Amino acid sequence: MTSTPSVERVHPPVRRPERRGRRVKKRVDPVTIMTFFLVVLFVMPARYIVGPLGGAGSPSSMVAVLLLVWYLMSTLSPRWTPIRGRQPVRVVIVVFALAVLASYVAANTRPLSGDELNAADLGLVLVAGWAGIALVTADGITSMDRLETLRQRIVMGASFPALVAMIQFFTGIEVTQYLALPGLVEKGSAVLFEREGFFRPSGTATHPIELGVVLAAVLPLALHGAIFCRIPEQRRKRWAMVVLIAAALPMSVSRSAILGLFVVMVVLLPTWPSEWRLRAILIFGASSIVMRLMIPGLIGTVLNLISVIGADENSTTRTGDYDAVIAAVSQRPLFGQGFATYLPSMYRVIDNQYLMSSLETGLFGLGALLLFLASGWVLARRARRASTDPETRHLAQCFAASAAVAIFGFGTFDAFSFPMITNVMFLILGCCGALWRLQTQPSHSVVR
Template sequence: MTALSTAPAKTVQRPGRPVGGPLVLRWTMFLAVGFPAYLVWEPAGASGGVAQLLALALLGLWLASAVFGRFSVWEFRHPARVGMMVWLLVSLLSYAALMAGMSGTSTVAERAAADRWLLLLMAGIGLTLSITQCLLTREDVRRAVGWMLAGASVSGLVAALQFTTLTNPVDWLATLLPGFQDNGSGTPFQPRGSFTRVAGMTMHPIELGVVSSMLLPLSIWWGLFSTWSKAWRRWVPAVMLAICCVATVSRSAMLGLFVSAAVMIPYLPRTARRWALVAGPAFLIVLFVAIPGMVSTLFGTATAGSSDPSITARTDDYPLAWTLLVQLPVFGHGPGTWMPVNAMDIFDNEYLFTAVTMGVVGLAGLVIYLLVPALSSMLAARHAPDPELRLLAGSVAAAMFVALASSAAFDSMSFKSFALLVPIFVGLAGTVWLLVLQQLNQTPGIERSTGNHATRKKYGGRPWIR
């Protein structure tokens, strides 16, 4: 248990603090998965996604509050923040190397791509810092996660309509929002066998499958322990996320489901574990009856091996990636700057993409960024004193391990829904770490933060935003 003790804890009274964090944070979490990732506000260009703009606003509020002494930047310490800071540091080093000319000559388009990549990174940092700073109680987490799962349910409804009608409701939405435009980065439909797989609100069917498999464990936790909705309503997000995984007809979704189940199921309450063993086969039977050919298609894509062109296209990337890495091995060619003319040269592997664009330093930073929250959440789950907190920590760990595994299947950080969802889970990893630490220290009350005596005396645990 002492492994969790990073700092002494304290009790903080926060009158008037909104449950679930500030409204702007909850809306950002909703829109990160519930609004089309490729529909942008035209004046802001490719970085004009609504969720990204709100996340940047959150970062601005956090920084302003720190400057004006609303809190100490050393408060709310947790291991996942270390991973985030490492990722930020290596990203800035690679970006600086590009702008200083250390990465060779660069075009205007490449520098603009690096700027967009950096803005997306800063938006994610705003989410991580805000979540850990604002979600201090279990009810905070339940309420904020409920908003995010509501967004996922909207995406699931869109995916279901796309799959059954082969029409895209996002096209209708774009006509109702003046000032917004489709930036052309989305792939809402893609053939797979005898089916057409769909992307919902995300940019690509693979992204939808991965995002859904990351959120599914959290939706099960919410269904079991949320108290502010009727029982049947609490399970709507889980059902919609399962539909998303099927509608993508994706190996990445199947991999994500396997990883999330392997990590999360051991932390389920005993009765829920038994139900999980029944629900899996039952879901396959319903799928087999309701959608003829779906089970065989999923099985066929999973066992195709080297006969599948999409797999060989990925393995063919390794020689090119190695050649480019050897040219600039330390900081790479610049974050986000790989824009090949030939579509076959796109790296469908985030680790290869990061190695080429940010070098071995960036690759190490990416692994640390994804792995530290996963391991710290598993450690928190191991020491959590009650079933609800144990499953919450296990669900966060499952999502981060899905992110680790699926990043080998597509260039994940280039997709906005994924790139914003990961920092949300990094922030939740910090929250569950501190919640478990609170209970282990057996301090009365649960609204607390970390910090030394001088910090407590000076800042009194005041919130950074009300």
């Protein structure tokens, strides 16, 4: 009996998949996240909040706090950390936060009413959000292209309240009541202010003064984008945004806004070529004539507000605050009575952020405020000196102009009581820090 040989089963060689490089996860783009924040800040009316959270329930404030959480979580990983090289903005934010914390401790050494205690707690939340805005912007922007993208989106965002303000000015209709998301609670009045027979629009801000100063701070950034636009199809759109912002600015009927406009001109015009200066002066004069013809009385009213500074009741009331402020500061000179605790309902209205900071955070807090405001100007100017590119140098000067608007404007109203202008100025500080880093430390600006 012959045995049948066993047939060896031959298996085809197994093809192993080729090894490919590990898929690298992309970094989360801070500019994209900041774009979402800008939409919330400029499009959603600032007076609508999440009711149970009180003042801390402003949507823009909530997003800003999440920015800080994201920033701090990112620093825990060497791979994802946004910290690259030196960044003076971090020092500024730490000093500012320490001043607020010191005032919070000082506030708890004295008897506090329930309203004051709630306001002090709210102040800590607000400062956390402001820190998040500045730090994510200063450390997160990785290239000049991304900074330019953020600049464009800031201008586009500010164009929305400018457009809303023009509708309010001409119609007297408070259109922002139709922009609130369901579930939000209105904090404040929906009635438009009036002055000298004109409606004073607020856009999506909380007050006409706040709107006017925001538009003055953003105007130089809009001018930069229009002047250096290289794409013909976009040039008209960018100049349209310049016209929209510049036209809505005097409609706030606010002397702070007009003086902010003059600050922008004083900072920018000396750095422009003589040809640009001549055009700017001609356009400014022609625009004033057109606005005088289209809206009789508006230009005269605005100029009259400026001409009577120091002699009108509003000015004398503000200067009359000095004695009361000096007396209060002398009682708690170093750390003040507590950030955000000087409530108008309990004390008095102080239309000057420098005086308000002296009261609430003392001389230490006033120094931190001055450091915050001056650092934007200094960083932008240093970035301008470090660059040889004309476009970058102009962008730096425009950011310096925005910072100068805040330095001046904070002396005309209690800016920290208004969410939009405060968020915008911490955003400007972050942009100045990013521009400084990109120009002075290019080796630290490459994504790892």
